[in-house]
Amino acid sequence: MPDGKRLRSLFHSLSESRQQALLDFAEFLAGKESADRAVAPPAEPLPIPRPAQENVVKAIQRLMQTYPMLDRNRIFHEASGQMTRHLVHGVAAAEAIDELERIFARQYQQHLESLTKDIEAS
Template sequence: MAKDDARLVQMFNRLPTAERETLLAFAEFLVARSDVPLDVTPKPIERPAQESVVAAIKRLSASYHMLDRSKILHETSGLMTEHLMQGRAAAEVIDELEELFRRHYRQQFGDAE
């Protein structure tokens, strides 16, 4: 557990019930205001037998809807370039894309997958 997480849990546990409810309501308000999705559970979409790299990126973006795509754009475009410009096999690039999305999910949300 991260230092901030542990600190927040510790403070939360010290509050009376009414204040806990207030803190949770305020946290929900902040999350709603920031456009961060409350549901951070991946929605896996099965990988088809034949899939293009572009289709895989769309599938993974839908599966990992909670990720900020701007944070993975550089790596994603790098893999796409390797496929298009260097002739790297689509299946190999898609395998790496799947790992890229999983890694970013774990970094942001832990191993809740």
Template sequence: MSKLENQLLDYFYQLSAEGRQGLLDYARFLAQQYPAAPATVNEPLELPRPENETVIAAIKRLSRTYPMLNKDKLLHETAGLVTDHMMHGRDAVEVIDELEMIFERHYQSLRKEE
């Protein structure tokens, strides 16, 4: 979640039930007044894979490579691989290879939706 989203949630949780409903109503109003531009799927950026890359650095690189992907949808799969690597000693190169396949699969799925 982005910093902005976290701030919004913090404010939301500070409100009473009536305040939360008001915030939701206002958000609905704003969404109607300022609709987001339709998302288009761009081509991934070509960021080379560095030698001796860490798993965390790979996730950051892949996030920059595929900025059009919803990172929340990738969280479960990537977190599982990070856990396998850090807690169970799974090889970093193997995990990074799998991360690249996951990001590419999500990208192809997004392209099909469009």
């Protein structure tokens, strides 16, 4: 399993705080895989406030809970891009979270537009 060895090597080359962030992100991804899709999501975003102190992984988790009606696969690429900007390129957590907020809001608007088009086509 060369990917496993590479991942371990990369993990050990990170600072302790970045190792924790990577573990948090891995937990997020694992949760994404096992998400229960049987329950119909609400039509409106849930009012989950942004905490004063929040890391990027927790922000992604909060936003996924805030916008459960969105397709996680459509958001995953952009969300992971923000995680990369934060972990690899050193972008401040607050800046990455601000961009995540914009990404989710934009995806929600696109979701609404898609629903409107579906209704009009019926």
